[in-house]
Amino acid sequence: MQISASGTQVSGTGEVGARVSVRNAAGTLLGSGTVAADGTFSVALNTAQVNVQVLSVTLTDAANNVSVATSVTAPDLTPPAIAAGLAVSSSGLVLTGSGEVGATVTVKSHWRGAGHRHGRQQRQLQRQPQRRAAQGPGAERDAHRQRR
Numbered sequence: 001m002q003i004s005a006s007g008t009q010v011s012g013t014g015e016v017g018a019r020v021s022v023r024n025a026a027g028t029l030l031g032s033g034t035v036a037a038d039g040t041f042s043v044a045l046n047t048a049q050v051n052v053q054v055l056s057v058t059l060t061d062a063a064n065n066v067s068v069a070t071s072v073t074a075p076d077l078t079p080p081a082i083a084a085g086l087a088v089s090s091s092g093l094v095l096t097g098s099g100e101v102g103a104t105v106t107v108k109s110h111w112r113g114a115g116h117r118h119g120r121q122q123r124q125l126q127r128q129p130q131r132r133a134a135q136g137p138g139a140e141r142d143a144h145r146q147r148r
Contacts, residue, residue: 001057007050007074010057011042014067018059025054035059049074 001012010022014035022031022043033043049055056069080100087096095107 001070001072003049003055003072003074005075007048007077008045009042010045010055010072011040012057012070013039014041014059015039015061018061018067021058021060023056023058024049025056030055050077052076 003010018035020033020041031043031045035041053074055072058069059067080103083097083099085097
């Protein structure tokens, strides 16, 4: 027994002519069909099951005998909810928060340093320490030369 990768169809094999019923955990009928002459069935589900739901499949023969339920698990096609309660430690080295159990957390930094967008600003920031260090006669003239 298997469910399609899209979570919209359950297929398998069974007794020819048996009625197939697919239900969710609450017992709601999601789809039904009949086992074909070659012993296979394919049941379209009325709602795609895409969040690891466990479905129950039973077969009922012409004498109304119901098989033991077989379980099939839907694929996980639902993205996790956005992470919540995010906080960065004062050291900037630890990120805490909450999210879906088992989800992978990826942290990316888009910071590229002071003055990234404006190369001119970046050059000025790099030269500032040199200008501050200049003291004594001619310091102003030397600082002006450094800016060129």
